[in-house]
Amino acid sequence: MKHAFAVLALALAGAASAAPRTMRFDYFHTGNAKEERFSWDRVVIEPLPWPGNPARPLDDLNLGRYFFEVHDAASGRVLYSRGFASVYGEWETTAEAGKIDRTFSESLRFPLPDAPVDVVLKKRDAKNEFREVWRAAIDPKGMFVDTSAPPAPAPLLELQKSGDPAGKVDFLILGDGYTKEEESKFEKDARRLVETLFKTSPFREHRSDFNVWGLCPAAPESGISRPSTGVHRRNPAGSTYDAFGSERYILTYDNHAFRGIAQFAPYEFVEILVNGKTYGGGGIFNLYSTVAADSEWAPYVFVHEFGHHFSALADEYYTSDVAYQTGGAKVEPWEPNATALLDPEHLKWRELVAAGTPLPTPWKKETFETRSREIQAKRRAIRAANRPEEEMDALFRAEREDETRLLGTDRYSGKVGAFEGANYEARGYYRPQEDCIMFTRDEVGFCPVCRRAIERVIDLYARP
Numbered sequence: 001m002k003h004a005f006a007v008l009a010l011a012l013a014g015a016a017s018a019a020p021r022t023m024r025f026d027y028f029h030t031g032n033a034k035e036e037r038f039s040w041d042r043v044v045i046e047p048l049p050w051p052g053n054p055a056r057p058l059d060d061l062n063l064g065r066y067f068f069e070v071h072d073a074a075s076g077r078v079l080y081s082r083g084f085a086s087v088y089g090e091w092e093t094t095a096e097a098g099k100i101d102r103t104f105s106e107s108l109r110f111p112l113p114d115a116p117v118d119v120v121l122k123k124r125d126a127k128n129e130f131r132e133v134w135r136a137a138i139d140p141k142g143m144f145v146d147t148s149a150p151p152a153p154a155p156l157l158e159l160q161k162s163g164d165p166a167g168k169v170d171f172l173i174l175g176d177g178y179t180k181e182e183e184s185k186f187e188k189d190a191r192r193l194v195e196t197l198f199k200t201s202p203f204r205e206h207r208s209d210f211n212v213w214g215l216c217p218a219a220p221e222s223g224i225s226r227p228s229t230g231v232h233r234r235n236p237a238g239s240t241y242d243a244f245g246s247e248r249y250i251l252t253y254d255n256h257a258f259r260g261i262a263q264f265a266p267y268e269f270v271e272i273l274v275n276g277k278t279y280g281g282g283g284i285f286n287l288y289s290t291v292a293a294d295s296e297w298a299p300y301v302f303v304h305e306f307g308h309h310f311s312a313l314a315d316e317y318y319t320s321d322v323a324y325q326t327g328g329a330k331v332e333p334w335e336p337n338a339t340a341l342l343d344p345e346h347l348k349w350r351e352l353v354a355a356g357t358p359l360p361t362p363w364k365k366e367t368f369e370t371r372s373r374e375i376q377a378k379r380r381a382i383r384a385a386n387r388p389e390e391e392m393d394a395l396f397r398a399e400r401e402d403e404t405r406l407l408g409t410d411r412y413s414g415k416v417g418a419f420e421g422a423n424y425e426a427r428g429y430y431r432p433q434e435d436c437i438m439f440t441r442d443e444v445g446f447c448p449v450c451r452r453a454i455e456r457v458i459d460l461y462a463r464p
Helices: 002-015 087-091 180-197 255-262 298-311 365-384 389-406 448-462
Strands: 021-031 036-049 066-072 078-084 102-111 117-124 130-138 157-160 169-176 210-215 269-274 281-284 288-292 416-422 425-433
Touching: 021 130, 021 255, 036 130, 078 102, 087 102, 102 255, 157 180, 169 180, 169 255, 169 448, 180 210, 180 269, 180 298, 255 269, 269 298, 281 298, 288 298, 298 448, 365 389, 365 416, 425 448
Parallel strands: 169 210, 169 269, 269 288
Antiparallel strands: 021 036, 021 102, 066 078, 066 117, 117 130, 157 210, 281 288, 416 425
């Protein structure tokens, strides 16, 4: 297996012989709801060449809660930039952040520079404009830059090879909670869900723009942690249910473990595929997305959460229980599929709205909310009674059927407009279409606004 990985790594290195190595800057992000601090951890040279698009080093999409730039120290010229979101950025909006401090490990990856650089980190302010919050000077030839060569944690699987990583979107499926005996199950799960993604527009039309890789280090036990039921596991990537106290939310807080595995694949985007049956997943822009592979709802969760991770799509639903604290003054969201509709004449997706469509756009909002409250009450009752997961799945199926009927019968169903209710808020935020995979579990796919946002990200990584 190690020999197979070495052969593939050499092939990748040969195909990208002109590409620089990959530098990773690990740092600590500490704070609470009112303040935050940053501190050095380490600088690492990863094993493989930089997989990114050399023609598009600068990010002009204006996405993410955070943004970083790599400046040449001598000239000040920006060499590389990317927007992103983080676990910390989500945590600071929870109730817990108002009570305690926490520290999270984070990483920035970029092409190995030839000379000293300044890494500049920016964060959106109250008006959603980027402001510098920290900077760090890095000498790529410094004595403490880690150039060690750790062993690969698992063989690298080529799930789909469309071309040189430098000209493709490189997508890694990282398995977590699979034992040595479950290696073949991981590959089968990965291939099944990748096919689901590429049956969904616009990924279907852009399949040839993607390379897809697989890595699955062996876990000592099958499955991942689920603290709310007393289950704790030491799985390789540290994935766990109950993130932020939300039972369905799967994240890993162990950034060191996650990066230590992922660095053995050419990657820009990562799906952590967890070996579990209980409904769950998560997605953070330009960090990773997660899904429980054996859940009945895995196809939907995989695509929905990848939408968050890949193209910064906002959640359009607003009736489910979430851990985040909402409210306050409405500002225009940075996510491409949500708006505060502060200026309807300059709506960010105005060109996709058909003539004669009113803004805001009417829909059966009150009926939907009444039915959603009933569903939420039933969900809480099932969970409080510790009923079998099959009962929850049956409830979700009934909800999907009802929503499909309701949301397909309005005057403006299937049309782009501005439908109130999005971004976890019932009032003041609007979504582009009455129904979309970012709103419900209906099998409607992405709306035109979401599809356009996805294609813009594909262009950043796979176009000159």
